[in-house]
Amino acid sequence: MPAPRRKSAPLPRIDRPIALVGMMGAGKTTIGRRLAAALNLPFHDADAEIEAAAGMSVSELFERHGEASFRRGEAQVIERLLSGGPIVLATGGGALTTAATRALIRKRAVSIWIRADIDTLVKRATRRLTRPLLKNGDPKETIARLLEARTPHYAAADLVVDSRPGGHARTVYAIIAALTAHLEAENAK
Numbered sequence: 707m708p709a710p711r712r713k714s715a716p717l718p719r720i721d722r723p724i725a726l727v728g729m730m731g732a733g734k735t736t737i738g739r740r741l742a743a744a745l746n747l748p749f750h751d752a753d754a755e756i757e758a759a760a761g762m763s764v765s766e767l768f769e770r771h772g773e774a775s776f777r778r779g780e781a782q783v784i785e786r787l788l789s790g791g792p793i794v795l796a797t798g799g800g801a802l803t804t805a806a807t808r809a810l811i812r813k814r815a816v817s818i819w820i821r822a823d824i825d826t827l828v829k830r831a832t833r834r835l836t837r838p839l840l841k842n843g844d845p846k847e848t849i850a851r852l853l854e855a856r857t858p859h860y861a862a863a864d865l866v867v868d869s870r871p872g873g874h875a876r877t878v879y880a881i882i883a884a885l886t887a888h889l890e891a892e893n894a895k
Contacts, residue, residue: 717745720889726796728820732821738751752787752801780798819865820867822868868880
């Protein structure tokens with residue numbers, strides 16, 4: 707006899723962008739695509755949008771122009787993406803290091819920190835050789851240092867959802883449940 711199907715809860719009414727924040731390797735892009743599909747919203751990846759606008763990869767931007775220049779461009783792209791209607795936006799891991807970007811996300815979006823443990827972050831982030839901040843030194847030490855510095859910014863997100871190893875469907879479901887409860891609480895005020 708097949709297992710009973712889980713009754714799906716009604717989807718929340720989304721009235722503004724959803725910004726996924728967190729470290730590289732947390733799963734923001736993969737989870738973001740699936741979350742957007744589940745919520746019937748457009749999906750945008752900030753890094754992909756930056757690459758399209760600049761005509762070069764994030765790694766090339768870092769190499770040619772430096773991190774400060776990259777962060778300025780990133781802030782402009784995020785501002786453009788958050789100026790429209792509801793979307794799911796996967797931000798870059800360092801997007802919240804810029805005060806103006808933090809303020810913009812706080813003002814215009816529901817922010818969700820996709821939190822993952824250090825071992826999961828290292829395993830996922832080192833799969834791709836395109837991460838500019840991991841090109842020098844020990845990746846685990848670099849990720850640990852960045853995570854320590856960035857955690858206060860991530861922790862200020864509206865919601866925190868843990869990314870678990872394995873399939874991303876559980877994380878997407880957890881986000882939808884947390885988002886639904888958050889929006890219901892907002893509307894009850």
